[in-house]
Amino acid sequence: MKDLFFKNWESLYHILICGTIAYLSLFIFIKISGKRTLAKLNAFDFVVSVTLGSILSSIILLKVSIAEGLTGLFIIISLQYLLAFLAKKSDTMEKVINSTPSLLFYNGKFLNDALQKELITKEEVYAEIRSYKIEKIEDVRAVVLELNGDMTVVKKSDVLNKKTSLKDIIKE
Template identity: 75%
Template sequence: MAVGRLSAAAFNLYKEIIREKAIAGSCKWLIFIIKSGTTMEHLFFKDWESLYHIALCALVSYLALFLFIRISGKRTLAKLNAFDFVVSVTLGSTLSSMILMKVTVSEGSVALIVIIFLQYLLAFMAKKSKTMEKAINSTPSLLFYNGVFMEDAMKRELITEEEIYAEIRQYRIERIEDVRAVVMELNGEMTVVKKSETLSKWTSLDDIDLKKS
């Protein structure tokens, strides 16, 4: 009898624990559903005040970036090398942070000024020093020249023959014999140079070391 009572008590205790866990689980699901509903509602619309602030920040941030670019000149908009690409991405990221109010307009403006100043400083140093120019801009890579694929340069730049053919087609060139060279420029883009009918003392390939390629 004692064993039977003990088993019944244990069974009742087990049922009570299961019931409490079920209630706790139901409460958790209810809380999750309520929170999810609130989150989904805020996903599409929060309030008019936040929209007003974002619109105002977007206007001020856009005008600030436009002003800084006008002051710094066309070089800020150029995409001539890897650093120009970094500047473009950083400017966009900073502008986005300003619009979404992750930083204040004054903080974002300071960041924009620093980024533009660094680009101007490096461009100035590259202009004054050949060593700095090579360190900042690297050098163009000759991928194809007079019907020959430059295998070493292609391996170094991770370029395939199919990609070179595709770039040649972009220039609406059918005959490979009409192509003098394919060059990977400082900004990562490929340029196709057509053969000229007349010989010239200076060409656009003079800054490329053909032996190194």
């Protein structure tokens, strides 16, 4: 109970030094690797961000040494960069690494197979439509589950004067 609020000055000093070094190192790694490292473009990118945070906290709280933690940060960022590079260079790797958007609702109809596959309920789709401030379901052309897990609602008025196909909506 005695150590609950304060252990000693030495442990605070270690956390101050390790936290500063870890934070600055992560900043440098991210600057070198580019904006993609912290982008949440898909589920994998989100997991990378969470993993980086976990490693950083382990370093700051002295659960691992600075060298071990920085090695972990370097490995995660390097692998994320490598997979993004491979996905960009190869259509096959793109399909393996990234999912594709899923059309959940189109022209007044729920696509039940897609809802089941993605484990999305109609109520969740309705909630997303409401978040777009759309009052009538008839005003919705499509609802797409994006790569990053967000839903995009396409209003009929957005595509009224265009001949828009399913492929065009999924690519928007």
